[in-house]
Amino acid sequence: MNQERIEELAAQWQAICGQFSETDLSYSFEFIQQHVTVLVAEFYRQMMQEQEASYFLSDELVRSRLKNALQQWLLDSFAVPFKQDFKAIVAKQLKVGEVHARIGVPSWLIIRGIREIQHLVDQLFQVAEYIGTGNDSLTQLLNRRYLNTILIREIQFSRKNRSPLSLLAIDADFFKEINDRYGHAAGDLALQFMAEVLLESSKGSDYAFRVGGEEFLLLLVDSDWNRAQMIAETIRRRVEDTPIRSAEGESFKFTVSIGAVQYDGHPDYQRFLDAADAALYSAKNAGRNQVYLAK
Known part of the structure; x- marks a missing residue:
């Protein structure tokens, strides 16, 4: 990935953050700080249910190191709007991708992992705004x-x-x-x-x-x-x-x-x-x- 591509992705990230108020961004970051441990634990619980994923994540030492790295990644990602280091965080993700490629982690597993995190974050925010919003009062399912x-x-x-x-x-x-x-x-x-x-x-x-x-x-x-x-x-x-x-x-x-x-x-x-x-x-x-x- 060249510098031009990094700048393009950084600009897209910055534009997305620009759609939200500073109050919303602050609330999001605080929310992730409070729930990052639960998010990562649930993420690996879900991933380990997949037979293919368990092949790459079977070693407890690797899992422990990955958990710490994933927690830091989540915190860094939601802190970006305040630090305004969009290019740096995109470049960092490039390095992470290169490491995954070197150790043979397939791209589909990485995409699946990102998708699981997205859904977990979505659902945590849904729970946070439960009262009087989009949840059914009897079953607590979405409505x-x-x-x-x-x-x-x-x-x-x-x-x-x-x-x-x-x-x-x-x-x-x-x-x-x-x-x-x-x-x-x-x-x-x-x-x-x-x-x-x-x-x-x-x-x-x-x-x-x-x-x-x-x-x-x-x-x-x-x-x-x-x-x-x-x-x-x-x-x-x-x-x-x-x-x-x-x-x-x-x-x-x-x-x-x-x-x-x-x-x-x-x-x-x-x-x-x-x-x-x-x-x-x-x-x-x-x-x-x-x-x-x-x-």
């Missing part, structure tokens, strides 16, 4: 306020990088019967359980939404058909097999129907949503308590 923005961003990333993207539309079967028979408090417990299952069945870089009464969406990033089907079946079976106990001590079970779609490259996010809804409708028409894969 429709974030849906369009996140879909547009993930579609753009998928188109640019040719990475797979999947969407699950999930709906509780005969949910009204739960409310009618066991009461709305029991229905709330069922919805909270569904949210728990979605979060436990996915990974940190995925997005779980409650978009209606008993309607949920799970956006699976970097996910092909195999992963989408596996997660959908995991969710369906877990809900079907787990009894819910109401505050009155009554126990009941329920099921879910799931429609799964793979992003087809079309830029319109609404088309992606409509395809998931159609797949969910097909699952319900086929008898409920099943996964329908729209291919």
Whole structure:
């Protein structure tokens, strides 16, 4: 990378920072300072779930050194607007890339790592602005306020990088019967359980939404058909097999129907949503308590 390219990237970085007020930038830096240890720990937890990644990160000494380096990288990156050393930080990243190349760390693993950090930072900020913003008060999942923005961003990333993207539309079967028979408090417990299952069945870089009464969406990033089907079946079976106990001590079970779609490259996010809804409708028409894969 020549000096001209470094200056170009530094200018782009500076322009992005210029879109935000000094107060916002200060808050972001302070937030990263407070959570950097948690971010890095979660990052490596997610990365070690990948068999290929564990091959490169298996040595504890290497992992320990990388953790410290990653923490410093995050702090340096968010401190750039105040130090105004954009060219220096870009040049530093070039050196890091050269080291990765020399020791044989594949570029896809580096990109995956950066992407995991991006999602972890996003989700931490979402938690920080939880009250009265884009989270559902009952399940603490994201609600429709974030849906369009996140879909547009993930579609753009998928188109640019040719990475797979999947969407699950999930709906509780005969949910009204739960409310009618066991009461709305029991229905709330069922919805909270569904949210728990979605979060436990996915990974940190995925997005779980409650978009209606008993309607949920799970956006699976970097996910092909195999992963989408596996997660959908995991969710369906877990809900079907787990009894819910109401505050009155009554126990009941329920099921879910799931429609799964793979992003087809079309830029319109609404088309992606409509395809998931159609797949969910097909699952319900086929008898409920099943996964329908729209291919």
